[in-house]
Amino acid sequence: MAKIMIVEDEAVIRQLLMEELEKWKFTSFGTTDFNHVFEDFEKEEPQLILLDINLPVFDGYYWCQKIREVSKVPIIFISSRNTNMDMIMAMNMGADDFVTKPFQIDVLIAKINALLRRSYNYAENNSETMTHNGITLNVDNGSMEINGEMINLSKNEYRLLYILMKQHGKILTREKLLRALWDDERFVDDNTLTVNINRLRKKIQQAGLDNYIETKVGQGYIVP
Template identity: 85%
Template sequence: MAKIMIVEDEAVIGQLIMEELEKWQFDTFGTTDFHQVLLDFKTEEPQLILLDINLPVFDGYYWCQKIREISKVPIIFISSRNTNMDMIMAMNMGADDFITKPFELDVLVAKINALLRRSYNYVENNSETISHNGLVLNVDNGSVDVNGEVIDLSKNEYRLLYILMKNHGKILSREKLLRALWDDERFVDDNTLTVNINRLRRKIEQAGVKGYIETKVGQGYIIP
Protein backbone atom coordinates (compact mmCIF):
# COMPACT_ATOMS: atom_id res chain seq x y z
CA MET A 1 0.00 0.00 0.00
CA ALA A 2 1.13 3.52 -0.69
CA LYS A 3 3.05 5.57 1.83
CA ILE A 4 1.39 8.88 2.71
CA MET A 5 3.40 11.77 4.18
CA ILE A 6 1.36 14.09 6.43
CA VAL A 7 2.65 17.62 6.92
CA GLU A 8 0.26 19.07 9.50
CA ASP A 9 1.24 21.10 12.57
CA GLU A 10 -2.07 20.59 14.41
CA ALA A 11 -1.26 17.36 16.23
CA VAL A 12 -4.87 16.29 16.82
CA ILE A 13 -5.81 16.66 13.15
CA GLY A 14 -2.63 14.95 12.03
CA GLN A 15 -3.29 12.02 14.36
CA LEU A 16 -6.90 11.65 13.21
CA ILE A 17 -5.80 11.58 9.57
CA MET A 18 -3.07 9.07 10.33
CA GLU A 19 -5.42 6.74 12.20
CA GLU A 20 -8.02 6.88 9.43
CA LEU A 21 -5.49 6.14 6.70
CA GLU A 22 -4.04 3.25 8.68
CA LYS A 23 -7.53 1.74 8.92
CA TRP A 24 -7.42 1.54 5.14
CA GLN A 25 -3.96 -0.04 5.28
CA PHE A 26 -1.98 2.99 4.10
CA ASP A 27 1.56 3.38 5.40
CA THR A 28 1.73 6.82 7.05
CA PHE A 29 4.46 9.19 8.15
CA GLY A 30 3.99 12.50 9.96
CA THR A 31 6.52 15.31 9.84
CA THR A 32 7.47 16.63 13.28
CA ASP A 33 10.39 18.90 12.42
CA PHE A 34 9.02 21.61 10.15
CA HIS A 35 12.53 22.80 9.29
CA GLN A 36 13.17 19.45 7.60
CA VAL A 37 10.11 18.82 5.43
CA LEU A 38 12.15 18.42 2.24
CA LEU A 39 14.67 16.16 3.97
CA ASP A 40 11.85 14.01 5.37
CA PHE A 41 10.39 13.75 1.88
CA LYS A 42 13.71 12.59 0.42
CA THR A 43 14.24 10.11 3.27
CA GLU A 44 10.75 8.60 3.37
CA GLU A 45 10.00 8.67 -0.40
CA PRO A 46 6.20 8.79 -0.04
CA GLN A 47 3.80 8.15 -2.90
CA LEU A 48 1.55 11.06 -1.85
CA ILE A 49 1.76 14.12 0.43
CA LEU A 50 -0.95 15.79 2.50
CA LEU A 51 0.28 19.33 3.03
CA ASP A 52 -1.16 22.07 5.23
CA ILE A 53 -0.69 25.70 4.17
CA ASN A 54 -0.24 27.32 7.59
CA LEU A 55 2.94 25.77 8.98
CA PRO A 56 5.74 26.89 11.31
CA VAL A 57 8.93 28.25 9.70
CA PHE A 58 7.84 28.08 6.02
CA ASP A 59 4.31 27.71 4.73
CA GLY A 60 2.96 24.88 2.59
CA TYR A 61 3.36 26.86 -0.62
CA TYR A 62 7.11 27.06 0.00
CA TRP A 63 7.44 23.32 0.62
CA CYS A 64 5.26 22.47 -2.35
CA GLN A 65 7.51 24.53 -4.57
CA LYS A 66 10.64 22.90 -3.17
CA ILE A 67 9.25 19.40 -3.63
CA ARG A 68 8.13 20.20 -7.17
CA GLU A 69 11.72 21.11 -8.05
CA ILE A 70 12.72 17.49 -7.57
CA SER A 71 9.55 15.39 -7.79
CA LYS A 72 6.11 15.02 -9.38
CA VAL A 73 4.72 13.17 -6.36
CA PRO A 74 0.96 13.86 -5.89
CA ILE A 75 0.26 16.63 -3.35
CA ILE A 76 -3.07 17.40 -1.72
CA PHE A 77 -3.32 20.65 0.22
CA ILE A 78 -5.41 20.51 3.40
CA SER A 79 -6.18 23.90 4.89
CA SER A 80 -8.70 26.06 6.69
CA ARG A 81 -7.90 28.74 4.12
CA ASN A 82 -10.57 28.32 1.50
CA THR A 83 -10.59 31.38 -0.72
CA ASN A 84 -10.36 31.07 -4.49
CA MET A 85 -6.95 32.74 -4.33
CA ASP A 86 -5.63 30.08 -1.93
CA MET A 87 -6.79 27.33 -4.26
CA ILE A 88 -5.38 29.06 -7.32
CA MET A 89 -2.02 29.58 -5.60
CA ALA A 90 -1.96 25.93 -4.52
CA MET A 91 -2.56 24.70 -8.04
CA ASN A 92 -0.07 27.16 -9.50
CA MET A 93 2.55 25.89 -7.07
CA GLY A 94 1.97 22.37 -8.36
CA ALA A 95 -0.65 20.88 -6.04
CA ASP A 96 -2.92 18.19 -7.46
CA ASP A 97 -5.93 18.75 -5.22
CA PHE A 98 -7.20 20.94 -2.38
CA ILE A 99 -9.48 20.06 0.53
CA THR A 100 -10.69 22.56 3.10
CA LYS A 101 -11.03 22.07 6.85
CA PRO A 102 -13.20 20.82 8.37
CA PHE A 103 -13.58 17.83 6.08
CA GLU A 104 -14.99 14.32 6.22
CA LEU A 105 -12.27 11.70 6.52
CA ASP A 106 -14.08 9.47 4.03
CA VAL A 107 -13.90 12.26 1.45
CA LEU A 108 -10.17 12.62 2.04
CA VAL A 109 -9.61 8.88 1.59
CA ALA A 110 -11.64 8.94 -1.64
CA LYS A 111 -9.54 11.82 -2.97
CA ILE A 112 -6.33 10.00 -2.05
CA ASN A 113 -7.40 6.80 -3.80
CA ALA A 114 -8.52 8.67 -6.90
CA LEU A 115 -5.29 10.64 -7.10
CA LEU A 116 -3.16 7.52 -6.63
CA ARG A 117 -5.04 5.78 -9.44
CA ARG A 118 -4.56 8.73 -11.77
CA SER A 119 -0.92 9.25 -10.87
CA TYR A 120 0.34 5.68 -10.87
CA ASN A 121 -2.20 4.03 -13.17
CA TYR A 122 -2.99 1.34 -10.68
CA VAL A 123 -5.37 0.59 -7.88
CA GLU A 124 -3.68 0.08 -4.57
CA ASN A 125 -4.40 -2.94 -2.42
CA ASN A 126 -8.05 -1.96 -2.88
CA SER A 127 -7.94 -4.17 -5.99
CA GLU A 128 -7.15 -7.19 -3.84
CA THR A 129 -9.39 -9.75 -2.28
CA ILE A 130 -9.21 -11.41 1.12
CA SER A 131 -10.28 -15.04 1.30
CA HIS A 132 -11.01 -17.18 4.34
CA ASN A 133 -13.23 -20.21 4.95
CA GLY A 134 -15.41 -19.77 1.88
CA LEU A 135 -15.77 -15.99 1.93
CA VAL A 136 -14.02 -13.72 -0.55
CA LEU A 137 -14.00 -10.03 0.40
CA ASN A 138 -13.55 -7.65 -2.53
CA VAL A 139 -11.60 -4.71 -1.11
CA ASP A 140 -12.23 -2.67 -4.25
CA ASN A 141 -16.01 -2.40 -4.09
CA GLY A 142 -16.84 -3.46 -0.53
CA SER A 143 -18.74 -6.61 -1.49
CA VAL A 144 -18.30 -10.18 -0.34
CA ASP A 145 -18.67 -13.39 -2.34
CA VAL A 146 -20.23 -16.22 -0.34
CA ASN A 147 -20.48 -19.52 -2.20
CA GLY A 148 -20.82 -17.67 -5.48
CA GLU A 149 -23.40 -15.19 -4.19
CA VAL A 150 -22.26 -11.57 -4.16
CA ILE A 151 -23.49 -9.61 -1.13
CA ASP A 152 -23.31 -5.83 -0.87
CA LEU A 153 -22.10 -4.47 2.46
CA SER A 154 -22.53 -1.11 4.14
CA LYS A 155 -19.38 0.84 4.96
CA ASN A 156 -19.40 -0.29 8.58
CA GLU A 157 -20.20 -3.90 7.69
CA TYR A 158 -17.29 -3.86 5.24
CA ARG A 159 -14.87 -2.43 7.80
CA LEU A 160 -15.96 -4.96 10.41
CA LEU A 161 -15.55 -7.90 8.07
CA TYR A 162 -12.25 -6.54 6.76
CA ILE A 163 -10.59 -6.21 10.17
CA LEU A 164 -12.02 -9.53 11.41
CA MET A 165 -10.85 -11.41 8.31
CA LYS A 166 -7.42 -9.77 8.39
CA ASN A 167 -7.10 -10.90 12.01
CA HIS A 168 -8.81 -14.27 11.71
CA GLY A 169 -7.91 -16.57 14.57
CA LYS A 170 -7.58 -13.62 16.95
CA ILE A 171 -10.18 -12.30 19.36
CA LEU A 172 -10.83 -8.61 18.72
CA SER A 173 -12.28 -6.66 21.62
CA ARG A 174 -15.36 -4.49 21.22
CA GLU A 175 -13.20 -1.46 22.04
CA LYS A 176 -10.77 -2.23 19.21
CA LEU A 177 -13.59 -2.72 16.73
CA LEU A 178 -15.23 0.53 17.82
CA ARG A 179 -11.95 2.39 17.28
CA ALA A 180 -11.62 0.80 13.85
CA LEU A 181 -15.09 1.92 12.84
CA TRP A 182 -15.46 5.36 14.40
CA ASP A 183 -13.01 8.15 15.11
CA ASP A 184 -14.08 8.54 18.72
CA GLU A 185 -15.92 5.59 20.23
CA ARG A 186 -16.87 7.67 23.28
CA PHE A 187 -19.67 9.23 21.26
CA VAL A 188 -21.00 5.95 19.87
CA ASP A 189 -23.68 3.90 21.59
CA ASP A 190 -22.16 0.50 22.32
CA ASN A 191 -25.30 -1.07 20.91
CA THR A 192 -24.36 0.31 17.48
CA LEU A 193 -21.54 -2.23 17.20
CA THR A 194 -23.88 -5.07 18.13
CA VAL A 195 -26.38 -3.95 15.49
CA ASN A 196 -23.70 -3.88 12.78
CA ILE A 197 -22.30 -7.27 13.79
CA ASN A 198 -25.79 -8.80 13.74
CA ARG A 199 -26.58 -7.34 10.32
CA LEU A 200 -23.30 -8.67 8.96
CA ARG A 201 -23.92 -12.11 10.44
CA ARG A 202 -27.43 -12.19 9.01
CA LYS A 203 -26.21 -11.42 5.50
CA ILE A 204 -23.54 -14.13 5.69
CA GLU A 205 -25.97 -16.67 7.15
CA GLN A 206 -28.61 -15.92 4.50
CA ALA A 207 -25.96 -16.84 1.92
CA GLY A 208 -25.57 -20.23 3.60
CA VAL A 209 -22.63 -19.86 6.00
CA LYS A 210 -23.53 -20.34 9.65
CA GLY A 211 -21.46 -19.22 12.65
CA TYR A 212 -18.81 -17.39 10.61
CA ILE A 213 -18.34 -14.71 13.27
CA GLU A 214 -18.21 -16.02 16.83
CA THR A 215 -18.86 -14.08 20.02
CA LYS A 216 -16.45 -14.61 22.90
CA VAL A 217 -18.40 -13.51 25.97
CA GLY A 218 -16.58 -10.77 27.86
CA GLN A 219 -13.77 -10.69 25.24
CA GLY A 220 -15.10 -9.70 21.83
CA TYR A 221 -15.49 -11.33 18.42
CA ILE A 222 -13.47 -13.75 16.32
CA ILE A 223 -13.47 -15.38 12.91
CA PRO A 224 -11.83 -18.75 13.70
Protein backbone atom coordinates in the same frame (compact mmCIF):
# COMPACT_ATOMS: atom_id res chain seq x y z
CA MET B 1 3.21 -0.30 -1.97
CA ALA B 2 3.08 3.49 -2.07
CA LYS B 3 4.64 5.52 0.73
CA ILE B 4 2.63 8.54 1.87
CA MET B 5 4.02 11.46 3.84
CA ILE B 6 1.64 13.17 6.29
CA VAL B 7 2.43 16.77 7.23
CA GLU B 8 -0.18 17.46 9.92
CA ASP B 9 0.56 19.11 13.28
CA GLU B 10 -2.48 17.72 15.12
CA ALA B 11 -1.17 14.44 16.52
CA VAL B 12 -4.57 12.73 16.80
CA ILE B 13 -5.45 13.40 13.16
CA ARG B 14 -1.96 12.40 12.03
CA GLN B 15 -2.15 9.07 13.89
CA LEU B 16 -5.65 8.27 12.65
CA LEU B 17 -4.63 9.01 9.07
CA MET B 18 -1.67 6.67 9.42
CA GLU B 19 -3.92 3.91 10.78
CA GLU B 20 -6.44 4.35 7.96
CA LEU B 21 -3.71 4.32 5.30
CA GLU B 22 -2.28 1.14 6.79
CA LYS B 23 -5.67 -0.55 6.47
CA TRP B 24 -5.68 0.33 2.78
CA LYS B 25 -2.19 -1.20 2.37
CA PHE B 26 -0.18 2.00 2.16
CA THR B 27 2.93 2.71 4.14
CA SER B 28 3.06 6.12 5.77
CA PHE B 29 5.07 8.36 8.04
CA GLY B 30 4.19 11.56 9.81
CA THR B 31 6.41 14.59 10.12
CA THR B 32 6.82 15.77 13.71
CA ASP B 33 9.64 18.31 13.30
CA PHE B 34 8.08 21.14 11.34
CA ASN B 35 11.39 22.93 10.94
CA HIS B 36 12.60 20.13 8.69
CA VAL B 37 9.68 19.12 6.47
CA PHE B 38 11.78 19.36 3.33
CA GLU B 39 14.57 17.29 4.86
CA ASP B 40 12.02 14.59 5.78
CA PHE B 41 10.75 14.63 2.21
CA GLU B 42 14.24 14.17 0.77
CA LYS B 43 15.08 11.40 3.23
CA GLU B 44 11.85 9.38 2.95
CA GLU B 45 11.15 9.88 -0.79
CA PRO B 46 7.34 9.46 -0.54
CA GLN B 47 5.12 8.78 -3.56
CA LEU B 48 2.43 11.19 -2.29
CA ILE B 49 2.10 13.93 0.35
CA LEU B 50 -0.89 14.90 2.51
CA LEU B 51 -0.20 18.49 3.55
CA ASP B 52 -2.01 20.76 6.00
CA ILE B 53 -1.95 24.54 5.48
CA ASN B 54 -1.79 25.73 9.09
CA LEU B 55 1.53 24.46 10.40
CA PRO B 56 4.10 25.64 12.94
CA VAL B 57 7.09 27.66 11.63
CA PHE B 58 6.15 27.76 7.90
CA ASP B 59 2.73 27.08 6.42
CA GLY B 60 1.83 24.38 3.92
CA TYR B 61 2.04 26.75 0.97
CA TYR B 62 5.71 27.36 1.73
CA TRP B 63 6.52 23.65 1.90
CA CYS B 64 4.53 22.89 -1.24
CA GLN B 65 6.46 25.53 -3.17
CA LYS B 66 9.75 24.26 -1.73
CA ILE B 67 9.03 20.66 -2.75
CA ARG B 68 7.82 21.74 -6.19
CA GLU B 69 11.24 23.24 -6.87
CA VAL B 70 12.71 19.75 -6.99
CA SER B 71 9.84 17.25 -7.43
CA LYS B 72 6.50 16.58 -9.14
CA VAL B 73 5.35 14.22 -6.35
CA PRO B 74 1.51 14.34 -5.97
CA ILE B 75 0.42 16.68 -3.16
CA ILE B 76 -3.04 16.81 -1.59
CA PHE B 77 -3.81 19.70 0.75
CA ILE B 78 -5.99 18.80 3.73
CA SER B 79 -7.20 21.85 5.61
CA SER B 80 -10.03 23.43 7.56
CA ARG B 81 -9.40 26.57 5.51
CA ASN B 82 -11.93 26.28 2.73
CA THR B 83 -12.21 29.62 0.96
CA ASN B 84 -11.87 29.86 -2.80
CA MET B 85 -8.68 31.85 -2.30
CA ASP B 86 -7.12 29.04 -0.23
CA MET B 87 -7.91 26.52 -2.95
CA ILE B 88 -6.61 28.80 -5.68
CA MET B 89 -3.39 29.44 -3.78
CA ALA B 90 -2.93 25.71 -3.20
CA MET B 91 -3.27 24.95 -6.90
CA ASN B 92 -1.04 27.88 -7.87
CA MET B 93 1.64 26.55 -5.53
CA GLY B 94 1.52 23.22 -7.33
CA ALA B 95 -0.94 21.10 -5.32
CA ASP B 96 -2.81 18.36 -7.18
CA ASP B 97 -5.96 18.35 -5.03
CA PHE B 98 -7.58 20.00 -2.02
CA VAL B 99 -9.66 18.24 0.65
CA THR B 100 -11.58 20.27 3.22
CA LYS B 101 -11.84 19.24 6.88
CA PRO B 102 -13.92 17.52 8.08
CA PHE B 103 -13.60 14.97 5.30
CA GLN B 104 -14.71 11.42 4.59
CA ILE B 105 -11.81 8.98 4.67
CA ASP B 106 -13.31 7.02 1.75
CA VAL B 107 -13.21 10.14 -0.41
CA LEU B 108 -9.61 10.82 0.56
CA ILE B 109 -8.57 7.24 -0.24
CA ALA B 110 -10.26 7.49 -3.64
CA LYS B 111 -8.40 10.72 -4.38
CA ILE B 112 -5.10 9.14 -3.30
CA ASN B 113 -5.65 6.11 -5.52
CA ALA B 114 -6.64 8.29 -8.48
CA LEU B 115 -3.54 10.47 -8.11
CA LEU B 116 -1.25 7.47 -7.77
CA ARG B 117 -2.73 5.88 -10.89
CA ARG B 118 -2.28 9.05 -12.91
CA SER B 119 1.21 9.72 -11.60
CA TYR B 120 2.74 6.24 -11.51
CA ASN B 121 0.31 4.04 -13.45
CA TYR B 122 -0.31 2.03 -10.27
CA ALA B 123 -3.08 -0.53 -10.15
CA GLU B 124 -5.70 0.52 -7.62
CA ASN B 125 -4.69 -0.80 -4.23
CA ASN B 126 -8.11 -2.05 -3.27
CA SER B 127 -8.84 -4.14 -6.40
CA GLU B 128 -8.78 -7.60 -4.89
CA THR B 129 -10.77 -10.19 -3.01
CA MET B 130 -10.24 -11.60 0.46
CA THR B 131 -11.47 -15.12 1.32
CA HIS B 132 -11.76 -16.78 4.73
CA ASN B 133 -13.96 -19.57 6.09
CA GLY B 134 -16.64 -19.44 3.39
CA ILE B 135 -16.82 -15.68 2.80
CA THR B 136 -15.25 -13.90 -0.15
CA LEU B 137 -15.06 -10.15 0.39
CA ASN B 138 -14.83 -8.09 -2.77
CA VAL B 139 -12.63 -5.22 -1.69
CA ASP B 140 -13.22 -3.43 -4.99
CA ASN B 141 -16.98 -2.96 -4.66
CA GLY B 142 -17.63 -3.64 -0.97
CA SER B 143 -19.77 -6.76 -1.38
CA MET B 144 -19.42 -10.27 0.03
CA GLU B 145 -20.08 -13.65 -1.54
CA ILE B 146 -21.33 -16.66 0.43
CA ASN B 147 -22.19 -19.97 -1.26
CA GLY B 148 -22.30 -18.25 -4.64
CA GLU B 149 -24.66 -15.52 -3.43
CA MET B 150 -23.52 -11.90 -3.79
CA ILE B 151 -24.59 -9.78 -0.80
CA ASN B 152 -24.34 -6.01 -0.67
CA LEU B 153 -22.89 -4.38 2.43
CA SER B 154 -23.20 -0.88 3.82
CA LYS B 155 -20.01 1.14 4.11
CA ASN B 156 -19.70 0.42 7.84
CA GLU B 157 -20.57 -3.27 7.46
CA TYR B 158 -17.86 -3.58 4.82
CA ARG B 159 -15.28 -1.82 6.98
CA LEU B 160 -16.05 -4.06 9.96
CA LEU B 161 -15.88 -7.27 7.96
CA TYR B 162 -12.70 -6.14 6.21
CA ILE B 163 -10.76 -5.54 9.40
CA LEU B 164 -12.14 -8.67 11.13
CA MET B 165 -11.23 -10.87 8.17
CA LYS B 166 -7.88 -9.20 7.66
CA GLN B 167 -6.97 -9.91 11.28
CA HIS B 168 -8.80 -13.22 11.65
CA GLY B 169 -7.73 -15.22 14.66
CA LYS B 170 -7.18 -12.05 16.69
CA ILE B 171 -9.57 -10.50 19.19
CA LEU B 172 -10.30 -6.93 18.14
CA THR B 173 -11.44 -4.55 20.86
CA ARG B 174 -14.49 -2.36 20.45
CA GLU B 175 -12.19 0.66 20.48
CA LYS B 176 -10.20 -0.67 17.53
CA LEU B 177 -13.36 -1.43 15.59
CA LEU B 178 -14.74 2.03 16.36
CA ARG B 179 -11.60 3.45 14.80
CA ALA B 180 -12.22 1.28 11.74
CA LEU B 181 -15.48 3.19 11.34
CA TRP B 182 -13.77 6.56 11.84
CA ASP B 183 -15.10 9.23 9.53
CA ASP B 184 -15.22 13.03 9.48
CA GLU B 185 -12.44 13.11 12.10
CA ARG B 186 -14.57 11.71 14.88
CA PHE B 187 -15.46 8.36 16.36
CA VAL B 188 -18.87 6.87 15.81
CA ASP B 189 -20.68 6.16 19.06
CA ASP B 190 -20.61 2.76 20.74
CA ASN B 191 -24.23 1.96 19.89
CA THR B 192 -23.52 2.38 16.18
CA LEU B 193 -20.88 -0.34 16.42
CA THR B 194 -23.34 -2.74 18.07
CA VAL B 195 -26.01 -2.04 15.46
CA ASN B 196 -23.62 -2.62 12.56
CA ILE B 197 -22.17 -5.80 14.06
CA ASN B 198 -25.70 -7.18 14.51
CA ARG B 199 -26.73 -6.27 10.95
CA LEU B 200 -23.57 -7.84 9.54
CA ARG B 201 -24.09 -11.01 11.55
CA LYS B 202 -27.69 -11.26 10.35
CA LYS B 203 -26.68 -10.98 6.69
CA ILE B 204 -24.00 -13.65 7.14
CA GLN B 205 -26.36 -15.96 9.04
CA GLN B 206 -29.15 -15.58 6.47
CA ALA B 207 -26.66 -16.68 3.80
CA GLY B 208 -25.99 -19.88 5.72
CA LEU B 209 -23.00 -19.22 7.97
CA ASP B 210 -23.59 -19.29 11.73
CA ASN B 211 -21.32 -17.79 14.39
CA TYR B 212 -18.92 -16.29 11.87
CA ILE B 213 -18.24 -13.33 14.16
CA GLU B 214 -17.78 -14.38 17.77
CA THR B 215 -18.14 -12.13 20.82
CA LYS B 216 -15.47 -12.37 23.49
CA VAL B 217 -17.11 -10.92 26.59
CA GLY B 218 -15.14 -8.02 28.01
CA GLN B 219 -12.60 -8.22 25.17
CA GLY B 220 -14.19 -7.63 21.78
CA TYR B 221 -14.93 -9.59 18.62
CA ILE B 222 -13.09 -12.24 16.60
CA VAL B 223 -13.39 -14.05 13.29
CA PRO B 224 -11.69 -17.39 14.13
